[in-house]
Amino acid sequence: MKNIPNIAFQGKDRKSVFELLNLSDLFERLDNIEDHEPRQPHRISFFALLIVTKGTGTHQIDLKDYKVEEGTVLKIAKGQVHSFQRNATYQGFLIIFTEEFLMNYFSKSSINLISNLYNYHLSSPVFKNKIDNEILIHQLQSEIALENSFAHRNIMAAFLDLYLLKLERKSPDNYIPKNKSKQFYTFDQFKSLVETNFTNTRNVKDYANLLFITTKTLNSAVKEFTLNTAKNFIDDYVILEIKRDMMSTNKSLKEIAFDTGFDEVTNFTKFFKKKMKVSPKEFKNQHFF
Structure with missing residues (x-):
C-alpha cells in the first residue's frame, strides 16, 4: 500500500525553522530526494510560499492546478497536499517555515490577521504581488548573507510578517471585523x-x-x-x-x-x-x- 507521503520540515540543520530555497537549484536536485517524489502529491507539515520571478508553469495544490507566472505567489498551508510540475522551467523561490517559527517570532495579533495561512478553505491561494515579492526576496537574501547573526530569526520573521500582512490586505475576503x-x-x-x-x-x-x-x-x-x-x-x-x-x-x-x-x-x-x-x-x- 502506497500512501501520500507526509513531509516534515527538512532544513540544512536540525535547528532550522525557516529556509529560502532557489527554485532552479531545487528543481535540479528533485531526482535525488530519497524520501518522496516531489512531483507526486505529498502532504507538508509546514507552511510554504512559492514565489515566481520569471517564466510560466503550473503547481498543483489539493488536486487543483494553478497557473504561475512572473509575480505570482502561491500560499500552501500546513496539512495541504501539493506537487511540483514535471520539467518545470520557471524561476523563483520557495520559502518554507514551521508553525514553531510562526508562534515564536510572530506577534499574536499578526497570527490572527494572517488567517489564510490556517484557513485555506476561505479563499484562493494564488496572488499577484510582484513588487512586494521582489522586496521580500531582497530583504531575506541580504539578511542571510550577513555574517552577524544577532537576532537573525527575529529579523527574518519581521520581514515575512510584514509581507504576509500586506498580502492578506490585498484580499478583502480575509478581513475580519x-x-x-x-x-x-x-x-x-x-x-x-x-x-x-x-x-x-x-x-x-x-x-x-x-x-x-x-x-x-x-x-x-x-x-x-x-x-x-x-x-x-x-x-x-x-x-x-x-x-x-x-x-x-x-x-x-x-x-x-x-x-x-x-x-x-x-x-x-x-x-x-x-x-x-x-x-x-x-x-x-x-x-x-
Missing part, C-alpha cells in the same frame, strides 16, 4: 477539530459539544465565513481527504474508506456519490488514470 472576531475564533477552532477528528465523527453536535457551544451557535459561525452549514463543511472536508488519498493510485478504495472513517464500503460509496454525483471508482478512473 472586530464584531466578528469571536465567530471567527469559533470557526477556526471548529476547522481544527474537523481536521483532527473527521475519521471519528461527522456529527455537528459532537463538534459543538467539544467547543462547549450549541449547534445553532456553531452553524452561525461557520455560515459567516463559508456561507455554508457546519455539516456541509465537515462533509466537504471529508471529500477533500478522500480525494487526497485517491492521489495515491496504489491505495484501494476499501482502504481509503476505512482510513477516512467509514465502517462499510457501501456507506463510503453512498456518501461520495451523494456529494460528487459519481461513484468513487468512476471519479478515480476519471482523474487518476
Whole structure:
C-alpha cells in the first residue's frame, strides 16, 4: 500500500525553522530526494510560499492546478497536499517555515490577521504581488548573507510578517471585523477539530459539544465565513481527504474508506456519490488514470 507521503520540515540543520530555497537549484536536485517524489502529491507539515520571478508553469495544490507566472505567489498551508510540475522551467523561490517559527517570532495579533495561512478553505491561494515579492526576496537574501547573526530569526520573521500582512490586505475576503472576531475564533477552532477528528465523527453536535457551544451557535459561525452549514463543511472536508488519498493510485478504495472513517464500503460509496454525483471508482478512473 502506497500512501501520500507526509513531509516534515527538512532544513540544512536540525535547528532550522525557516529556509529560502532557489527554485532552479531545487528543481535540479528533485531526482535525488530519497524520501518522496516531489512531483507526486505529498502532504507538508509546514507552511510554504512559492514565489515566481520569471517564466510560466503550473503547481498543483489539493488536486487543483494553478497557473504561475512572473509575480505570482502561491500560499500552501500546513496539512495541504501539493506537487511540483514535471520539467518545470520557471524561476523563483520557495520559502518554507514551521508553525514553531510562526508562534515564536510572530506577534499574536499578526497570527490572527494572517488567517489564510490556517484557513485555506476561505479563499484562493494564488496572488499577484510582484513588487512586494521582489522586496521580500531582497530583504531575506541580504539578511542571510550577513555574517552577524544577532537576532537573525527575529529579523527574518519581521520581514515575512510584514509581507504576509500586506498580502492578506490585498484580499478583502480575509478581513475580519472586530464584531466578528469571536465567530471567527469559533470557526477556526471548529476547522481544527474537523481536521483532527473527521475519521471519528461527522456529527455537528459532537463538534459543538467539544467547543462547549450549541449547534445553532456553531452553524452561525461557520455560515459567516463559508456561507455554508457546519455539516456541509465537515462533509466537504471529508471529500477533500478522500480525494487526497485517491492521489495515491496504489491505495484501494476499501482502504481509503476505512482510513477516512467509514465502517462499510457501501456507506463510503453512498456518501461520495451523494456529494460528487459519481461513484468513487468512476471519479478515480476519471482523474487518476
